[in-house]
Amino acid sequence: MRVTQGCFSFLPDLTDEQISRQVQYCLENGWAVNIEFTDDPHPRNNLWEMWGLPMFDLRDAAGVMMELNQCRKVYGNSYIRLSAFDSSHGWESVRLSFIVNRPKEEPGFRLERHEVAGRNIRYTTRSYAADRPEGRRYG
Amino acid sequence: MDMDTADMTDTVNLREELEAVGIEEILTQLDRELIGLVPVKTRIREIASLLLIERIRKRLNLTSEVPTLHMSFTGNPGTGKTTVALRIASILHRLGFVRRGQVVSVTRDELVGQYIGHTAPKTKEVLKKAMGGVLFIDEAYYLHRPDNERDYGQEAIEILLQVMESQREDLVVILAGYGDRMDKFFASNPGFRSRIAHHIDFPDYSEPELLAIAELILRDMNYKFSADAREAFIRYITLRKTQPLFSNARSIRNALDRMRLRQANRLVADLDRVLTADDIMSLEASDVLASRVFLKDKPTAGSA
Numbered sequence: 001m002r003v004t005q006g007c008f009s010f011l012p013d014l015t016d017e018q019i020s021r022q023v024q025y026c027l028e029n030g031w032a033v034n035i036e037f038t039d040d041p042h043p044r045n046n047l048w049e050m051w052g053l054p055m056f057d058l059r060d061a062a063g064v065m066m067e068l069n070q071c072r073k074v075y076g077n078s079y080i081r082l083s084a085f086d087s088s089h090g091w092e093s094v095r096l097s098f099i100v101n102r103p104k105e106e107p108g109f110r111l112e113r114h115e116v117a118g119r120n121i122r123y124t125t126r127s128y129a130a131d132r133p134e135g136r137r138y139g
Numbered sequence: 140m141d142m143d144t145a146d147m148t149d150t151v152n153l154r155e156e157l158e159a160v161g162i163e164e165i166l167t168q169l170d171r172e173l174i175g176l177v178p179v180k181t182r183i184r185e186i187a188s189l190l191l192i193e194r195i196r197k198r199l200n201l202t203s204e205v206p207t208l209h210m211s212f213t214g215n216p217g218t219g220k221t222t223v224a225l226r227i228a229s230i231l232h233r234l235g236f237v238r239r240g241q242v243v244s245v246t247r248d249e250l251v252g253q254y255i256g257h258t259a260p261k262t263k264e265v266l267k268k269a270m271g272g273v274l275f276i277d278e279a280y281y282l283h284r285p286d287n288e289r290d291y292g293q294e295a296i297e298i299l300l301q302v303m304e305s306q307r308e309d310l311v312v313i314l315a316g317y318g319d320r321m322d323k324f325f326a327s328n329p330g331f332r333s334r335i336a337h338h339i340d341f342p343d344y345s346e347p348e349l350l351a352i353a354e355l356i357l358r359d360m361n362y363k364f365s366a367d368a369r370e371a372f373i374r375y376i377t378l379r380k381t382q383p384l385f386s387n388a389r390s391i392r393n394a395l396d397r398m399r400l401r402q403a404n405r406l407v408a409d410l411d412r413v414l415t416a417d418d419i420m421s422l423e424a425s426d427v428l429a430s431r432v433f434l435k436d437k438p439t440a441g442s443a
């Protein structure tokens with residue numbers, strides 16, 4: 001199941017050149033670009049692992065692309081996203097975030113129905129990725 | 140086939156090309172603002188011409204290779220290496236060989252870490268900031284410490300070499316340092332020497348050049364020498380050059396700063412005097428002659 005979250009996720013995957021152009025747009029706005037990755041793209045999983053520190057004071061997208069390629073080498077079969085952080089007063093938050101790498105097979109989510117008192121039903125989404133046994137999820 | 144047709148249909152007007160990129164302006168500015176340094180200027184003109192031709196060749200599909208632009212500047216302290224690096228960056232930017240044209244100037248401190256695992260991220264961060272522009276490494280020979288084989292400098296060198304080779308289109312590296320020590324540095328890191336296309340040597344300034352530099356600096360700051368002071372300063376330069384730790388234009392700048400200090404002190408000493416703009420602008424012989432350089436000279440002159 002194709003995960004759609006962040007910008008551009010309903011479009012075909014961006015090429016490296018397109019990613020680079022988007023990054024350059026962020027840098028020209030003075031935003032710091034950050035690389036994050038995870039195996040579990042659950043919508044409620046806001047905190048992905050960080051690849052290095054957010055990159056402040058860059059002028060050219062080549063620096064981000066260098067880090068992204070290194071991250072892909074290590075976590076090529078995970079989700080990787082770029083997020084652009086605006087540190088200016090009043091914003092101080094993420095302005096743009098988009099997925100730049102997906103695993104070959106996206107495990108997707110399942111819906112769990114939980115019967116509670118009075119035969120009411122509570123619904124939960126769980127990611128299949130999180131079901132993998134110990135030692136298989138990380139590394 | 141394709142190339143032949145390109146040759147026949149496209150003619151190139153060099154003058155238009157040159158004017159379009161506007162490097163002539165930078166080169167004449169370089170001539171005007173930097174005194175002396177004739178071999179350096181010639182070399183920069185050569186590089187600029189080469190790049191201009193390279194740019195045209197690229198447009199005509201005659202080449203696809205990115206030329207190696209890494210450089211090394213060697214020369215004594217105060218011969219203008221940093222200033223020239225800034226100009227080179229703007230020339231490269233105008234010609235489109237670097238995308239952004241910023242200069243990131245670093246020394247060993249900013250590249251080499253203090254403990255294991257600290258160096259790589261530090262070096263990479265500097266490299267990332269310099270991407271699209273010029274990375275200027277001042278006193279580059281400090282990166283290599285032959286007396287300590289566990290020094291982290293070597294790690295920084297390896298990362299630098301790798302990026303210099305694989306991302307030539309993203310980054311231009313300029314190494315700078317004193318001649319003899321840079322030679323030793325290149326001798327122990329042959330990888331560096333072969334990855335650098337342009338080795339430029341900065342000669343020391345002659346005495347008339349140093350005087351011209353002094354007058355240029357003073358003019359920028361709206362000061363001037365009185366006729367006596369100018370004579371005294373010529374003697375000052377001759378004496379200062381023979382002393383240790385002479386660092387060319389930098390020494391001249393420092394000397395001028397001290398002379399401004401003495402001039403201010405002299406003016407403030409007489410509070411009742413009415414000053415004209417000319418008084419405030421001119422440095423007198425006494426401001427020059429109060430220098431330590433002349434004091435040291437006296438006993439030797441007396442004994443001789």
